[in-house]
Amino acid sequence: MNMPNWVRRLPRRIVLLGATLVVALLALRVWDIRQGPQLAPWHLVVPEELRAAEIDAADWTGYLTAEAAAFATVRTEVTAALEPADHIPANRYFAGSPLHPALFARDWNRSFVMEPEGEARGAVVLLHGLTDSPYSLRHIANLYRQRGWIAIGIRLPAHGTVPAALTRVTWEDWLAATRLAMREARARVRPDMPLHLIGFSNGGALALKYALDAVEHGTTAAPDRLVLISPMIGITAFARFAGLTALPALLPRFAKAAWLGIVPEFIPFKYNSFPVNGARQSHRLTMELQGQMRRLAAPGRLAALPPILTFQSVVDFTVSTRAVITALYDQLPLQGSELVLFDINRNAKIGPLLTTATETVLDRLLPPATRAWRSVVVTNAGPQHAEVVERAIEAGATEEQVRPIGLAWPRAVYSLSHVALPFPVTDGLYGLEPDAEEDFGVQLGAIAPRGERGVLAIAPDALLRLSSNPFFPYLAERIGQAIAAEAVLPARSAVR
Incomplete structure (x- = not known):
């Protein structure tokens, strides 16, 4: 085998040391996966779904037909085939569980x-x-x-069914589904009517990628505005090497190596288990996205992007808040975009418990004014105030404008989280004060995990992360303003 020249130049001892380290890490990975829980049917059954080329050739009806077939596979090969040991209330795939989505008035997985x-x-x-x-x-x-708008919420490929579906999907499949949904949305309204594209987390990366493709390659379904919520513009460096952790899975005996987490599935509308391929595809998408941003920024083509309104928590365990600023907003010219940052709770009653890095995170995130985009920080009115205010600096300005928004931090909540932003506190599943009219089998956001060990069927730390947004009324107000602004502007796709 011919080795690259740079490898030949390395001292043999370093090469041997590196090879030994890789073998040791793989051995450790094998040992780790053999200690964990066994794979369940929802980790093994992969429903058949349309791939990118097929989605591009399909229409909305065809997509829904394929979606229905995937759910039928789950019913017959997972739910109907469960072992008695899996017939427990905390398993969403058990037909007798109060968490089983088919029992609800509407299955929001679709x-x-x-x-x-x-x-x-x-x-x-x-x-x-x-x-x-x-x-x-x-x-x-x-x-x-x-x-008065038509709203299309598409289920992206490999979602809503079983986590095993994520082991084979690619980000190109997700982007093809985005294109299909945008074609359908454009066809449902007149050409002069506005078209918005909203993305949450990984969906935010897809929304931005679609808009960049519209600038670079053109489309008749160009968005007039992007709304991004906790967008996945950048993720941790671990995802770059996540594929290596799955290497033992090439042998059937070590199939569990294809998973970063094998966790009970107790949420009706979200997977808890997470395969390596999910992390790998997100990393591939963000790398492609950042490269395209740089490629279009150099000749000034980012000016053709629609205005972007982004909502982001300054602390986010899942995505990089810094990347939202450096890889996206710092690349934008003056074109009407805005970034809204939700600060941590700086109430003095909680402040002494915060880490130093968290306490100074906002100062390290925002570049000095002036900026080519409007910046807003939703933060405490003062060090001993639970009430929050909007601190805004207009694009091209340095003066800060302060406005009370009539909202406050709930007691004992010290920050938002990646998953909380799109949910009001009244959400029936995730809300701190869930709507009594909604019943999804459990009220995850209202559970305060305080009690004796061994009582809960799931790990208590799974319930500690804030899952709803006490400032959702502000987010809704700002989106409402963006909707109202379209009434006086022609659609971008109609202008082209």
Whole structure:
């Protein structure tokens, strides 16, 4: 075998040391996976779904037909085939569980279309996040519907069914589904009507990628505005090497190596288990996205992007808040974009418990004014105030404008989280104060895991992360302003 020259030049001892380290890490990985839980049917059954080329050739009806077939596979090969040991209330795939999505009035794992009363005034496409489902953006979809817009929430390939589906999907499949949904949205309204594209987390990366492709290659379904919520513009360096952890899975005996987490599935509209391929595809997508941003920034073509409104928590365990600024906003010219950052709770009663790095995170994130985009920080009115204010600096300005927004931090909540932003506190599943009219089998956001060990069927730390947004009314207000602004502007696709 011919080795590259740079390898030949390395001292033999270093090469041997590196090879030994790789073997040791793989051995450690093999040992680790053999200690963990066994794979269940929902980790093994992969429903057949359309791939990118097939999606590009399909229409909305064809996509829904394929989606229905995937759910039928889950019913017959997972739910109907469960072993008695899996017939437990905490398993969403057990037909007798109160968490089983088929029991609800509506299964929000599936693609949906919300129609307004009367003639539509515009259309919006909503893209959920990785391991998530269309459920996560249903509240925002309803905001658009109430304002007379058609809202299309597409279930991205490999989501909503079983986590095993994520072991074979690619980000190109997700982007093809985005293109299909945008074609459908454009076809449902007049050419002069506005078209918005909303993305949450990994869906935010897809929304931006679609908009960049529209600039670079053109389309008749160009978005007039992007709304990004906790967008996955950059993720941790671990994802770059996640594929290596799956190497033992090439041998059937070590199939569990294809998974970064094998966890009970107790959430009706989201996977808990996470395969290596999910991390790998997100990393591939963000690398492609950042490269395209740089490629289009050099000749000034990013000026053709639609205005972008982004909502992001300054602390985010899943995506890089810094990348949202450096890889996206710092590349934008003056074109009407805005970044809204939700600060940590700086109430003095919690402050002494914060890490030093967290306490100074905001100062390290924002570049000095002036900026080519409007910046907003939602933060405490003062060090001993739970009430929050909006601190805004207009694009090209340095003076800060402060506005009370009539909202406050709930008691004992010290920050938002990656997953919380698109959910109001009244959400029936994730809300701190869930709507009594909704029943999804469990109220995850309202559970305060305080009690004795060994009582809960799931790990208590899975319930500690904030899952709803006490500032959702502000987010809804700002999106409402973006919708209202379209009433006086022609659609971008109609202008081209």
